[in-house]
Amino acid sequence: MATILLLITPPAFAHKLNMFAYVEGNEIFVEGYFTDGKKAKNSEIIVFDAANSELLRGTSDADGQFSFAIPQQNDMRITVNAGMGHQTEYSLLKDELQDEETSSELATTATTATTATVTDEKSTQTTDGSLTPVTAVNLDNSALRTEVERAVGKAIKPLMRELSAMRAEKSLADIIGGIGFIFGLFGIAMYFKARKA
Amino acid sequence: MHISDGILSAPVLTAGFIGTVAVAAYTLRKLDLDDIPKVSVITSVFFVASLIHVPIGFSSVHLILNGLVGVVLGMRAFPAIMLGIILQTILFGHGGVTVIGVNTMMLGGGGLLAYGVWQLRHHVNINKKEMIFGGLAGATGIFSSGIVLALSLVTTGEEFIATAGYTLAAHIPVMIVEALVVGACAAFLAKVKPDALAGQLPLTQKSSPVKEKATAANEEASK
Numbered sequence: 001m002a003t004i005l006l007l008i009t010p011p012a013f014a015h016k017l018n019m020f021a022y023v024e025g026n027e028i029f030v031e032g033y034f035t036d037g038k039k040a041k042n043s044e045i046i047v048f049d050a051a052n053s054e055l056l057r058g059t060s061d062a063d064g065q066f067s068f069a070i071p072q073q074n075d076m077r078i079t080v081n082a083g084m085g086h087q088t089e090y091s092l093l094k095d096e097l098q099d100e101e102t103s104s105e106l107a108t109t110a111t112t113a114t115t116a117t118v119t120d121e122k123s124t125q126t127t128d129g130s131l132t133p134v135t136a137v138n139l140d141n142s143a144l145r146t147e148v149e150r151a152v153g154k155a156i157k158p159l160m161r162e163l164s165a166m167r168a169e170k171s172l173a174d175i176i177g178g179i180g181f182i183f184g185l186f187g188i189a190m191y192f193k194a195r196k197a
Numbered sequence: 198m199h200i201s202d203g204i205l206s207a208p209v210l211t212a213g214f215i216g217t218v219a220v221a222a223y224t225l226r227k228l229d230l231d232d233i234p235k236v237s238v239i240t241s242v243f244f245v246a247s248l249i250h251v252p253i254g255f256s257s258v259h260l261i262l263n264g265l266v267g268v269v270l271g272m273r274a275f276p277a278i279m280l281g282i283i284l285q286t287i288l289f290g291h292g293g294v295t296v297i298g299v300n301t302m303m304l305g306g307g308g309l310l311a312y313g314v315w316q317l318r319h320h321v322n323i324n325k326k327e328m329i330f331g332g333l334a335g336a337t338g339i340f341s342s343g344i345v346l347a348l349s350l351v352t353t354g355e356e357f358i359a360t361a362g363y364t365l366a367a368h369i370p371v372m373i374v375e376a377l378v379v380g381a382c383a384a385f386l387a388k389v390k391p392d393a394l395a396g397q398l399p400l401t402q403k404s405s406p407v408k409e410k411a412t413a414a415n416e417e418a419s420k
Contacts, residue, residue: 014235016199016289016290017201047224049412079203081204083363084346084350084360084363084364084367085198085199085200085201085204085350086201087201087203087204088201089202089203131346160326174289175245175248175288176290177288178241178244178284178285178289179241179244179245180239180290181284182241182280182281182284183237183238183241183245185237185280186233186234186237186240187237189228189233190230190233190234193228193230193233194230196240
């Protein structure tokens with residue numbers, strides 16, 4: 001099995017593996033990719049709890065993505081292993097999940113009480129310009145909340161991607177700084193050697 | 198070709214560090230004052246090489262150049278690669294801090310083997326042997342590092358044959374590119390500045406650092 005997996009995984013070459021993970025609705029979304037933009041396909045994704053025991057594992061799809069239902073309301077550590085020594089991890093903290101917990105609590109109270117119903121009787125305009133009358137869109141609080149969360153989640157996805165890409169980017173300052181370090185260290189070595197001589 | 202944090206087990210990581218310190222201490226013996234500028238320039242080249250991406254088909258590979266470091270620095274390749282890896286880890290996030298030892302053994306060891314292959318050129322008498330053996334050394338650097346990578350991944354439970362085959366297959370493009378780059382560099386240096394290349398004399402005795410020093414002294418005298 002491992003052999004088959006290894007064979008179908010595309011060559012990963014020697015690029016750095018990056019990932020990002022975030023909560024979207026009731027699911028946790030994980031995506032792995034290499035610095036040259038290639039997705040970490042068929043990579044093994046393992047989720048650990050705070051005590052470092054495995055919660056679940058899975059394999060990313062052709063887009064390097066993987067999502068799973070929130071397994072627990074606590075800190076989690078998610079690792080992505082793209083094979084050939086490429087692995088990265090992300091710690092998903094309790095705080096990031098907290099919202100979901102309260103929202104699901106709210107959802108249960110809202111459905112049992114069925115008090116707050118938002119009725120939207122206005123007509124909405126569709127893209128082709130024709131007016132479609134929406135007679136009554138009944139959205140209770142919880143449905144609205146999940147809908148908004150999903151929309152916001154979708155909207156910030158590119159931002160999250162950009163952000164983690166920016167974090168992984170090497171700046172010119174790092175390159176020049178590294179060369180400076182090398183010359184500086186050898187300069188010091190030379191200084192002491194020369195003094196001895 | 199850097200192994201990330203969190204893959205290898207503690208004994209393997211520790212062995213990597215111990216091996217790296219031992220080999221670095223041995224290969225740094227009797228470092229000449231005159232050698233230092235050359236070592237520092239080549240270390241910089243190695244450090245930056247991993248950022249140079251060569252597009253191949255739909256994908257891209259980045260240079261490693263541990264073979265070139267071996268051809269130019271000889272035994273000093275190991276400490277040079279070690280420093281390069283430390284800085285790549287800290288500044289670029291390649292690999293990881295706990296894996297510096299294993300990564301240095303992998304790439305630095307490849308550099309030393311490349312130097313060994315480079316030295317074999319003294320035993321043949323053909324045209325353009327600098328280019329041919331430079332190319333071979335460049336490919337050796339990548340090939341042997343791939344083997345070490347596969348070996349260290351075996352300790353995590355991956356099967357050796359599959360991992361090694363897969364790793365080497367994935368690195369064939371890099372091997373070809375490096376062979377061309379190192380071969381061209383070696384041929385160019387042999388023509389323009391032959392004393393910049395490591396190992397002017399064959400490796401007949403084990404005490405090569407002393408020998409190199411003697412070579413350097415001879416060159417000094419001949420100037």
